[in-house]
Amino acid sequence: MPELETLQHEFIKFLTNQSQNFSQYISEQPPVDTDIRLGIYHNAYRMRLRETIDSDHPILGSYLGDELYDQLVLGYIEHYPSQVKSLRHFCANIPTYLQHQAPFSQHPILAELAQFERVLLSAFDAVDSKVVAITDLAAINPEQWPDIKLTFHPSTTIFTEHYNSVETWQALKSEQSPNPAVKHPLASYWLVWRNQQRLTEFYHQDPREQELWQHFNAGGDFAQGCEVLSQHFEPDQVPLQAVTLLKNWLSQGIISHIISKN
Amino acid sequence: MINEHFLGFGLGLRVPHFEEVIRNEPKVDWFEILSENFMVDGGKPRYYLEAVAERYPVVMHGVSMSLGSTTPLDRDYLKQLKQLMTAVKPRWISDHLCFTQAHGVNSHDLLPMPYTEQAIDHVASRIREVQDTMGQQMLLENVSSYLSYKDSEMSEWEFYNEICQRADCYMLLDINNIYVSARNHQFDPQHYIDAVDPKRVRQIHLAGHSDYGDYVIDTHDQAVCDPVWSLYKNAIQRFGAISTMIERDDNIPSLTELVAELEIARRIATEQLPAISRHPTRNHHAGA
Ligand SMILES: [Fe+2]
Numbered sequence: 001m002p003e004l005e006t007l008q009h010e011f012i013k014f015l016t017n018q019s020q021n022f023s024q025y026i027s028e029q030p031p032v033d034t035d036i037r038l039g040i041y042h043n044a045y046r047m048r049l050r051e052t053i054d055s056d057h058p059i060l061g062s063y064l065g066d067e068l069y070d071q072l073v074l075g076y077i078e079h080y081p082s083q084v085k086s087l088r089h090f091c092a093n094i095p096t097y098l099q100h101q102a103p104f105s106q107h108p109i110l111a112e113l114a115q116f117e118r119v120l121l122s123a124f125d126a127v128d129s130k131v132v133a134i135t136d137l138a139a140i141n142p143e144q145w146p147d148i149k150l151t152f153h154p155s156t157t158i159f160t161e162h163y164n165s166v167e168t169w170q171a172l173k174s175e176q177s178p179n180p181a182v183k184h185p186l187a188s189y190w191l192v193w194r195n196q197q198r199l200t201e202f203y204h205q206d207p208r209e210q211e212l213w214q215h216f217n218a219g220g221d222f223a224q225g226c227e228v229l230s231q232h233f234e235p236d237q238v239p240l241q242a243v244t245l246l247k248n249w250l251s252q253g254i255i256s257h258i259i260s261k262n
Numbered sequence: 263m264i265n266e267h268f269l270g271f272g273l274g275l276r277v278p279h280f281e282e283v284i285r286n287e288p289k290v291d292w293f294e295i296l297s298e299n300f301m302v303d304g305g306k307p308r309y310y311l312e313a314v315a316e317r318y319p320v321v322m323h324g325v326s327m328s329l330g331s332t333t334p335l336d337r338d339y340l341k342q343l344k345q346l347m348t349a350v351k352p353r354w355i356s357d358h359l360c361f362t363q364a365h366g367v368n369s370h371d372l373l374p375m376p377y378t379e380q381a382i383d384h385v386a387s388r389i390r391e392v393q394d395t396m397g398q399q400m401l402l403e404n405v406s407s408y409l410s411y412k413d414s415e416m417s418e419w420e421f422y423n424e425i426c427q428r429a430d431c432y433m434l435l436d437i438n439n440i441y442v443s444a445r446n447h448q449f450d451p452q453h454y455i456d457a458v459d460p461k462r463v464r465q466i467h468l469a470g471h472s473d474y475g476d477y478v479i480d481t482h483d484q485a486v487c488d489p490v491w492s493l494y495k496n497a498i499q500r501f502g503a504i505s506t507m508i509e510r511d512d513n514i515p516s517l518t519e520l521v522a523e524l525e526i527a528r529r530i531a532t533e534q535l536p537a538i539s540r541h542p543t544r545n546h547h548a549g550a
Contacts, residue, residue, distance in 0.1 A: 008332060086301065088302070
């Protein structure tokens with residue numbers, strides 16, 4: 001089907017500014033110029049993609065301000081013609097684009113801020129699952145404690161930041177002016193998930209909590225988890241610290257299953 | 263005149279109305295969903311969809327099957343569509359007579375086909391392939407267009423009729439799209455409606471557009487205009503009781519306002535076919 005294939009390819013090349021040959025396929029239909037007719041499609045392609053960026057990255061937009069935001073939108077649309085069927089994924093490469101493209105690349109917080117917005121979006125429509133309550137933990141026999149393992153809610157993700165990105169996001173979200181970008185001496189961690197009211201939430205995890213979370217997320221059990229914590233706490237403090245963190249996760253509603261041997 | 267496929271008068275289900283639809287159960291006989299918006303794993307969209315599908319008949323409308331493309335049908339997409347159908351149990355599924363992608367790039371737009379014998383063969387065989395995969399017939403919608411190709415060998419309505427005939431699929435006739443294309447290509451929209459095979463029409467779309475004088479753009483951001491209402495009246499006269507709905511995608515008003523607009527469709531159709539008022543639609547069942 002060479003004719004049809006060529007025609008469609010030319011149309012797409014026209015939309016993405018790869019070719020100016022397309023008008024040769026179009027009938028003249030006065031009084032409306034062919035350029036106007038083609039322009040309707042050319043605009044529609046860009047408008048739809050722009051609206052997608054607007055709705056996925058509102059906070060990035062207000063951080064950049066109108067002029068830089070326009071530059072991002074135009075640049076991204078030209079560099080990344082849509083390869084995805086669903087617009088839900090069109091902006092997936094925005095953090096990468098910001099990381100590598102000047103002038104955005106000179107401000108590493110931008111890519112991080114965009115990445116945080118994407119993490120929130122992923123949590124929004126991740127797989128559903130029930131969560132377990134503190135009472136489910138109480139039902140577990142003390143002898144079984146060393147063996148218990150956890151499954152976290154499927155929406156749960158760790159966002160790792162090297163700059164004050166989340167603080168910046170929060171300021172902009174509440175229409176305050178953010179503090180200047182600052183690099184942290186060490187990476188900082190935020191746990192992001194969708195709660196049982198289907199709202200996206202996040203909280204800051206200190207490095208010790210983060211280590212324990214990673215341990216359980218990788219399938220580790222409670223006894224080994226206590227060993228992880230023993231690098232940070234006195235031996236007699238470890239079980240209490242571990243149980244406190246576990247209860248905190250249960251009350252936040254991020255644990256979907258507690259797996260015990262019996 | 264009224265058969266089992268007549269669902270009554272429906273609306274496109276849109277995000278700002280999710281909560282109100284399940285809380286107030288407005289006087290709408292059925293909802294159309296945009297399939298792609300619900301091809302996600304979970305969270306709010308799927309929660310509301312399932313709640314709406316428990317309360318109302320639902321049909322699934324897609325925008326990215328790309329039936330006109332020359333690249334192979336996207337098997338992953340069809341698989342996801344089938345999974346969604348299992349969850350939603352739609353009365354039927356539909357997509358457009360257009361192509362949306364070529365050479366790996368998606369336009370996210372409904373791009374027109376050249377009206378050629380070659381394209382008829384191509385699209386009809388792809389619809390048959392989809393129908394075989396899905397195990398059911400589908401509906402094909404006419405799109406708005408802003409240009410015509412030198413290659414075209416026939417009118418849009420001849421092209422559309424012939425594809426539906428050869429594919430043995432049904433038509434989702436968008437009256438506003440007919441009007442928009444008629445203005446853009448200077449044909450008589452009534453002529454289009456008169457030419458469509460009445461046996462194949464199973465659903466009607468109504469919508470608003472933006473009028474720029476010499477041309478018109480299908481924006482779905484306004485109320486349905488008078489010329490489209492009068493074409494709708496003629497369509498009901500010709501096709502009988504056809505499941506009708508209003509599409510609104512931008513500048514979305516309150517649900518109350520859309521339900522009031524939908525009542526215009528109900529009134530026009532009932533004037534043409536009084537039997538419609540005795541047809542047991544969803545709300546009659548519910549006694550609401
Ligand atoms: Fe439509």
